[in-house]
Amino acid sequence: MSVQTETELDLAARVLELARASAGPAADVDVSVGRVALALTRFADSYIHQNVADTTTEVRLRIHSEGRTTSASSTLVGTDALREMVERTVAAAKVSPLDPGWPGLIGPTPVLPSHDIDEAVIEASPADRASRVRDYVEAVGELTAAGYFRTRYWTTAYANSAGQAVSGSCTEAALDAIAKTASLSDGVARQASRRIADIDGAVHGVRAAAKARAWDGAVEIEPGTYEVVLEPTAVADVLYCLGNFGFNGKLVNEHQSFLEFGSTQMDPSVTLVDDGVSAFAAGLPFDSEGTPRTRLLLVENGVSRAAAYDRRAAAAAGIAGNGYAGLDSAAHGMSPHNIRLEPSAGPAPVEVEGPASNSSVQALVAQVERGLLVTDHFYTRCLDPRRVVMTGLTRNGTWLIENGEIVRPVKNMRFTQSYSEAFGPGNVLAIGDHAIALPYNYGPNSATAPGLRLAAWKFTGGASG
Amino acid sequence: MTHFDAADAAIEGALAAGATYADARVMHRRFESMSARNGDVENLTQRETAGIGVRALVGGCWGFFGVPDLADAAARQAGVRAAEIAAASATVPNRRAGREALIPAQPEVGSWASECLIDPLSVPLSDKGDLLTSATAEMRKQGADIATGSYDIWDTRKWFASSEGSRIDQHVRECGGAISSTVIGDGETQVRSYPSRRGQFGTRGWELVEETDLAAHAARIADEARALTRAPQCPAGERTVIIGGEQMALQIHESVGHAIELDRILGWEAAYAGTSWLDLSQLGSLKYGSELMNIVIDPTYPGALGSFGWDDEGTRAAPRDAVRNGIWTGVLAGRESAAVAGLDYAGSVRSDGWARLPMVRMTNVGLEPGPHTLEEMIAATEDGIYMDMNRSWSIDDRRLNFQFGCEVAYEIKHGKLGRMLKNPTYTGIGPRFWSSMDMLSSETVAWGTPNCGKGQPGQTGHTGHPAAPARFTNVRVGVRG
Numbered sequence: 001m002s003v004q005t006e007t008e009l010d011l012a013a014r015v016l017e018l019a020r021a022s023a024g025p026a027a028d029v030d031v032s033v034g035r036v037a038l039a040l041t042r043f044a045d046s047y048i049h050q051n052v053a054d055t056t057t058e059v060r061l062r063i064h065s066e067g068r069t070t071s072a073s074s075t076l077v078g079t080d081a082l083r084e085m086v087e088r089t090v091a092a093a094k095v096s097p098l099d100p101g102w103p104g105l106i107g108p109t110p111v112l113p114s115h116d117i118d119e120a121v122i123e124a125s126p127a128d129r130a131s132r133v134r135d136y137v138e139a140v141g142e143l144t145a146a147g148y149f150r151t152r153y154w155t156t157a158y159a160n161s162a163g164q165a166v167s168g169s170c171t172e173a174a175l176d177a178i179a180k181t182a183s184l185s186d187g188v189a190r191q192a193s194r195r196i197a198d199i200d201g202a203v204h205g206v207r208a209a210a211k212a213r214a215w216d217g218a219v220e221i222e223p224g225t226y227e228v229v230l231e232p233t234a235v236a237d238v239l240y241c242l243g244n245f246g247f248n249g250k251l252v253n254e255h256q257s258f259l260e261f262g263s264t265q266m267d268p269s270v271t272l273v274d275d276g277v278s279a280f281a282a283g284l285p286f287d288s289e290g291t292p293r294t295r296l297l298l299v300e301n302g303v304s305r306a307a308a309y310d311r312r313a314a315a316a317a318g319i320a321g322n323g324y325a326g327l328d329s330a331a332h333g334m335s336p337h338n339i340r341l342e343p344s345a346g347p348a349p350v351e352v353e354g355p356a357s358n359s360s361v362q363a364l365v366a367q368v369e370r371g372l373l374v375t376d377h378f379y380t381r382c383l384d385p386r387r388v389v390m391t392g393l394t395r396n397g398t399w400l401i402e403n404g405e406i407v408r409p410v411k412n413m414r415f416t417q418s419y420s421e422a423f424g425p426g427n428v429l430a431i432g433d434h435a436i437a438l439p440y441n442y443g444p445n446s447a448t449a450p451g452l453r454l455a456a457w458k459f460t461g462g463a464s465g
Numbered sequence: 466m467t468h469f470d471a472a473d474a475a476i477e478g479a480l481a482a483g484a485t486y487a488d489a490r491v492m493h494r495r496f497e498s499m500s501a502r503n504g505d506v507e508n509l510t511q512r513e514t515a516g517i518g519v520r521a522l523v524g525g526c527w528g529f530f531g532v533p534d535l536a537d538a539a540a541r542q543a544g545v546r547a548a549e550i551a552a553a554s555a556t557v558p559n560r561r562a563g564r565e566a567l568i569p570a571q572p573e574v575g576s577w578a579s580e581c582l583i584d585p586l587s588v589p590l591s592d593k594g595d596l597l598t599s600a601t602a603e604m605r606k607q608g609a610d611i612a613t614g615s616y617d618i619w620d621t622r623k624w625f626a627s628s629e630g631s632r633i634d635q636h637v638r639e640c641g642g643a644i645s646s647t648v649i650g651d652g653e654t655q656v657r658s659y660p661s662r663r664g665q666f667g668t669r670g671w672e673l674v675e676e677t678d679l680a681a682h683a684a685r686i687a688d689e690a691r692a693l694t695r696a697p698q699c700p701a702g703e704r705t706v707i708i709g710g711e712q713m714a715l716q717i718h719e720s721v722g723h724a725i726e727l728d729r730i731l732g733w734e735a736a737y738a739g740t741s742w743l744d745l746s747q748l749g750s751l752k753y754g755s756e757l758m759n760i761v762i763d764p765t766y767p768g769a770l771g772s773f774g775w776d777d778e779g780t781r782a783a784p785r786d787a788v789r790n791g792i793w794t795g796v797l798a799g800r801e802s803a804a805v806a807g808l809d810y811a812g813s814v815r816s817d818g819w820a821r822l823p824m825v826r827m828t829n830v831g832l833e834p835g836p837h838t839l840e841e842m843i844a845a846t847e848d849g850i851y852m853d854m855n856r857s858w859s860i861d862d863r864r865l866n867f868q869f870g871c872e873v874a875y876e877i878k879h880g881k882l883g884r885m886l887k888n889p890t891y892t893g894i895g896p897r898f899w900s901s902m903d904m905l906s907s908e909t910v911a912w913g914t915p916n917c918g919k920g921q922p923g924q925t926g927h928t929g930h931p932a933a934p935a936r937f938t939n940v941r942v943g944v945r946g
Contacts, residue, residue, distance in 0.1 A: 040922055041554075044733040047526075048554040052922065053546065054531035054820040056516075070590075072511040075533040085513065097506040097594030126528070126553030134557050146736040148921050176921075178736045186735075254611050255649050330508040331500040331615070378739070381859040383870050383890070386654050389946040391868050393861045414859075414866060414892070416946035441923045460944050461892060463866040 008033045008057075008157035009167040015059055015082055016159045022090045027065035028105050030160035032288045034058050037122070040150035041129040043177075046137050048130060060288065060327060061089050069099040073327065103315035105162040111285045111292040112277050114168040117153070118195045121171035124151045132175065132201040139205025140179040143212055147177020151196065152282070154444055158290035166290055172282035172446075174439035175199050178396060179208035185218060185409070187211020187355075188376055188396035190233050192281055192439035192446050207357060211375060214355035215397040218409035220462050227371030227429070228457040229364045229401065231357050235341060235449035236438040237377035237392070238419050239272070243336040245385045246420060247274075247298050249309035249324065250333035253316050256385050257307070258420045264302045265420065267428035269344075272299040274308065276338035281437035281446035283338045286323060293323035298336065302425060308334045337443070343450035346433025355399055355406055360434040361451035366404040367430060368453065373399045373406065388419040393463050412463035422454050429453040468493075468634075471540040472626035475519040478544025480628060484521035484551065486567065487544060488627035490777060491517045491535060492819035497586060499593055500615040504602035506594050507613075516819035520778075521547035525566050526554035527801075531820035567800040568809060572630030573781055577774020578637070580767065581670035585618040585640040588671050596674075600644050600683045607687035609646035615664065616642035616674060617915065619927075623777075631779040639770060639927060641666030641913060642674045646687040650694035655887060656872055657686035657693065658854060661711045666913030666927070668772045689873060692885055699850065699874050699889035701943030706891055707842050707904075707936045709853025712871055714912035714930035717832055720895040721753075721760055722928065724864035725787050725795070726813075727802040728825040738919050739862025742895065743793065745806055751793040754899025757835055757935075760788035762797060762813065764828035769929030770913030771830070773815075777823035780812040787830065791900070799825050817924040824920055831931025835905025839934045842904045849877040850942060852889040853934075868892040868944060891942045904936035 012031045019029045039053040059082065060073035070092040074085045129149050137145045150173070157167040173196040180186040188211065189204035230238070251257040258265065266272075274296040276283015286292050289311050297305050309317065310325035313334065324334035349358035355373060356362040365373055380392030391414065398410045421427065432451030440446055472489035479487035493515040500508045516533035517540050528550030532543040597614035604612035618640040625633045643664030647656050656662070659682040667673050708716065728734055729741045743751065753760075764773050764782035775781050778800055787795045798806070799814035802825055816823040843851065857870035874889035875882045909931050917926035 038922060042921055043557060044735055045559070045731070046557075047559040048557045049527070049559070049733055050529070050822055050824070050921075051527060051550045051554040052529040052531075052822050053550060054516075054518075056531075056533055056820055058514075069506075070509050070511070072513070074512065075514040075516060077533075089511070092509070092511065092590055095589060095591045096509055097501075097591060097598055099506055101505060101507070126550045127556065130553040130556045137557060144732070144735075146732065148736070150921075176736065180732075180735065188736075254647075256611075256647070256654055327510065328508065331498075378862050379859045381857045383857050383888075383946060384653060386649075386652060387946075391857065391859045391870075391944075391946070393859070393866065395862055412861060412866075414861070414868060416868070416944055418946050441921065458946055460946075461866070461868075461941075463861045464894075 008035055008155050009165065011077065012157045012159040015061055018083060018086045019061055019063060020161055022086050023063050023065055027063055028161055030062050030105055032060045033157045035155045037153045039129060040148050041133050042148040043133050044146040046145045048133060061085060063089055063093045064102050065093045067098050068093050068096040069102050070096045101312055103311040105160045106164050106290050108163040109292055111166045111168065112294065114170060114285055115194065117169050117171045120196045121151045121173050122153050124196060132199065135201030136177055136205040139202040140209040143179040143181055143209050145177060145179055149175045154284060156284055158286060160290060164290040166286050168285040170282040170284055170444055172444065173199050175201065175204055176439055177204060177208060179212045181212050181216050183216055185212050185215040186396055187215060188233060190438050192437045194280060194282055211355050211397045215409045218411045220411050221400060223413060223459045223461050225456050225458050227368055228454050229368060229371065229373045230452045231361055231375045232436050232449040232451055233376045233438060234374050235452045236447035237380055239339045239341060239447045239449060241380060241388055241390055241419050243339045245382055245388045247307045248333040248335045249307045249313040249317065251385060252307045253313055258386060258388060259304050259307055261304050263304055264425060265304045266299050266302040266423045267425050268302040269428050269431055270299055270302050270423055271342040272339060273297055274336035274339050279338055279340055279448055281338050281448055282444045284444055287325040288327060289325040291321045291323040291325065296322055308336050310334050337445045340435065340448035341450060343435040344431045344433045349434040355397055360432040364430055364432055364451050364453045365401055365406065368401040368404060371401045372410065373401055387421065390419055391416045413459045414461040414463055415458055416460040417458045422457065427455045429455050466537060468624035469626055469632055471517055471535045472624055474537045474540040475517055475544040476626060476628050478541035479519055479521035479548045482545045482548035484523050484548045486522040486628050487519060488778060489517055489519045490819060491624040493622045495586060495620045497618040499597060500613065501597035501601045502613050503605045504598050506598060514818065517543055518819045519543045519547040521551045522566055523548055523551035524555035526551050526558060528554055529822040565804050568803045568811060570780060570800060573775060573779050574632050577635045579668035579772060581638045583671040585638065585671040586620055596679065600679045603683040604644065604646045604687040607684045608691045609687040610649045611647040614644040614679060616640065625779055627779055633775045633779055635774050637668055637773060638670060639666060639668050640671060640673060642677060642679060644679045644683055646690040648690040648694050655690050655693035656856065657690040658872060659686050661854060663916060666770045666915045667768045668770060669768045693873060693887045696885040696887040699886040699943045703939050704942050705846055705849035705936065705938050706940040706942060707846065707849060707851040707934060710910050710932050710934050711912055712853050712855050713932035713935055715855045715858055717830060717930050717932055718914055718928060719858060719860045720864060720867050722827040722830040725797055726825050727796045727798040727806055730796065731802055731805055737921050742863040742865045749794055752791055753788045753793045753896055754791045755902045756791045757902050757905045758788050758791045758899050759833040760830060761833060762787050762795060762828060762830055766829040766911060766929060766931065769829040769911040770915065770927045771828040771929035776812050776814045777816050778814045783812060797825055797827060815926065817926060821922065821924050826926045827917065827928040829929035829931065832933065834907040834909045834933055837904045837906050839906050839908060842906065842934065842936045843877055843882060844880040846877045847879060851875045851877055851882060865895050888945065889942065890944045891940050892944050893940060898937060901938045902935050903938055906933040906935065909933045
């Protein structure tokens with residue numbers, strides 16, 4: 001695969017050379033190249049209804065000249081098309097408005113080596129993907145199956161006029177699916193991994209079906225504040241939202257984030273890291289500005305330590321960028337890509353009877369005197385970024401817990417809850433001892449989460465009335 | 466080699482590989498976006514993408530392949546790959562095998578272009594930058610802690626061909642812009658935007674941004690954002706609520722537009738975007754809302770963001786009722802979903818790029834004008850709340866339970882607008898809420914939503930929503946975390 005990686009780097013170098021020749025030696029120029037081969041087999045009503053694949057290479061060029069910055073990107077990588085893009089970008093740079101916040105380019109800086117890619121992901125055929133779907137569909141039995149199985153392979157390269165030139169790659173296989181009963185109760189199974197062999201359609205089908213059956217006959221309960229056990233699938237949503245609104249360096253700069261570095265803002269049991277380079281989820285070793293990514297400690301034993309920055313936001317904060325530039329990060333900010341809540345120590349989990357996804361989550365349920373087991377969140381949106389107040393709904397299975405036992409399935413409810421406060425000192429009662437990586441819809445992103453027991457979650461209404 | 470030649474090659478490749486039907490869409494898109502913050506340009510993005518996407522049907526099952534290469538061999542090979550993927554799909558087949566995969570359609574041949582008086586990509590970057598920097602500088606001067614402005618431009622050309630003989634080319638130009646003022650208060654942020662948080666967008670040229678006149682509203686929204694930090698909270702409880710036109714557009718989008726998508730109704734989005742509370746057996750009889758509620762699906766609406774000449778599987782644009790006098794009467798459908806549902810119409814299938822599978826999407830889904838004005842509705846309200854400008858949105862996976870937050874609200878007392886209120890939210894259940902609509906304004910604006918997410922892999926749709934202010938009774942407001 002080194003040949004493919006060199007090809008992306010060669011392409012970046014070729015565009016860099018063209019742009020420098022056109023823009024002049026005084027210009028700052030950088031080029032990033034990303035190639036992604038995506039294949040996604042989607043199923044509903046227990047058959048494959050959408051089955052897609054594409055391979056796209058995108059070249060992005062930035063030029064900063066005489067105080068003005070412009071950028072362009074294209075999926076057209078033929079020589080003529082690239083030359084046209086360069087000329088257009090150079091011309092645009094001359095008439096673009098002044099950009100006093102330009103942070104400059106990174107110089108030669110090594111990056112960590114890419115983790116091992118999985119050749120089986122790269123070579124997976126449509127029949128291979130359909131086979132895993134078939135395993136899932138057969139495992140849910142008489143229930144209806146819906147979801148997807150996908151494989152993705154990224155290769156990326158970056159080169160700039162300051163001498164940085166790096167490349168990397170990663171692979172991902174993921175399954176995200178539900179099983180639904182005739183009475184429309186459903187259950188979910190979800191997992192991402194760098195390796196296709198880690199995703200067992202049959203195991204996930206059995207798990208989703210068990211949840212769906214256990215959720216059958218759900219009843220309404222009164223809204224209010226409940227202790228909760230969140231499955232990893234729900235915890236992932238909390239981590240994404242904390243990442244987007246809390247650990248977003250641009251929002252930190254603008255005082256729109258709750259973060260105060262060095263302060264104990266979360267429970268001492270909470271350690272959050274962003275780790276795409278050593279974790280088992282897919283991640284790339286540098287960002288679109290060529291800044292290396294490493295394991296970033298966001299929260300250490302409850303103490304806020306860091307946020308995600310691109311070079312522009314980092315310069316505004318007076319610190320070094322830490323690898324979170326994206327194509328739109330200057331405008332929309334940046335957030336962790338592979339956020340992980342560190343699990344507590346414990347044995348490897350095993351499958352269990354009933355709605356809990358495994359013995360790790362079951363152990364959390366056993367600790368609860370009265371509360372709710374929540375499988376998943378849906379459509380969470382921010383009401384106040386400063387406190388990360390989110391509203392959303394439960395999904396794919398919720399149950400009432402009494403005296404450590406699941407006593408009945410509960411219909412979906414709407415919540416309106418500050419996520420940062422839910423993680424506050426004293427509010428995290430227990431963290432599960434097994435974390436799993438969960439897929440994200442866009443980019444080489446994921447969240448790795450264990451189950452979580454929280455003291456209070458504010459449910460503000462029923463979803464059905 | 467023309468773009469139609471590339472599409473033909475792709476179709477031939479698919480048919481030769483065993484497909485019984487194939488279509489191909491060549492797409493070329495240029496995108497430009499600029500944002501400014503506190504008087505300086507923050508970001509300028511220009512993107513160009515071109516390629517071909519091929520859809521093939523083998524054994525009643527679908528495959529899709531996209532490639533960014535329009536050469537004959539690449540296009541032909543893309544067709545072969547699409548057929549191979551379709552053959553793999555057939556190994557996990559539909560239990561309802563034997564049905565027709567597509568409703569019948571006559572081959573369509575033609576061209577269409579959106580109206581555009583000023584090509585937005587031809588406007589000098591310096592002029593566009595000056596517009597944003599001056600507006601954001603003015604907001605900053607007026608007290609905004611964070612003043613932002615942005616515009617987005619899409620210039621899209623498509624060439625569609627099918628094995629049934631359709632050959633359609635289209636040129637769609639879209640743009641829009643917005644400004645926003647944020648004030649950081651004591652543990653809170655307050656925002657005011659114009660003309661909406663993301664902007665007003667349409668299938669129009671730069672004249673739309675000029676008509677919007679961002680600069681004229683900069684000082685006002687900065688003042689209002691500051692005033693919100695001093696305003697009392699929106700009270701909690703049940704109230705009569707007048708909802709402004711911009712927020713009504715999203716109300717329609719979320720609680721009607723998505724609910725009437727036929728793929729959701731059939732369960733094709735069950736694992737991700739969700740399903741719908743609507744049951745096809747009730748089409749034509751279900752009460753969706755009050756008699757004032759008339760919702761029309763209309764991709765022919767001039768200048769609206771969801772307008773086109775043909776959809777992305779070659780069905781000619783035509784208006785259709787979705788709700789008439791409060792009764793559910795129509796859905797957003799494609800040829801495949803209509804075949805499954807036993808319906809005889811399509812026309813709402815679109816893709817956000819050459820590399821993505823066309824799927825059921827909203828076009829323009831809007832509320833027909835009512836008999837009142839906003840002024841009349843306020844005057845007729847003894848005790849209520851007027852709120853507008855979306856700030857947050859959330860709805861359940863059946864599109865039934867929603868909760869929206871708005872940027873600003875005002876008390877209504879004795880027929881007059883009173884104090885400004887901050888953090889307004891309202892929540893409800895779709896049909897109950899729509900049934901409580903007792904007044905509707907005639908002051909319709911076709912709002913554009915350029916960020917509608919759906920599908921796996923994810924796609925971003927552009928939708929239009931003609932909407933006007935409306936009054937609702939017994940609405941739960943003031944939900945807070």
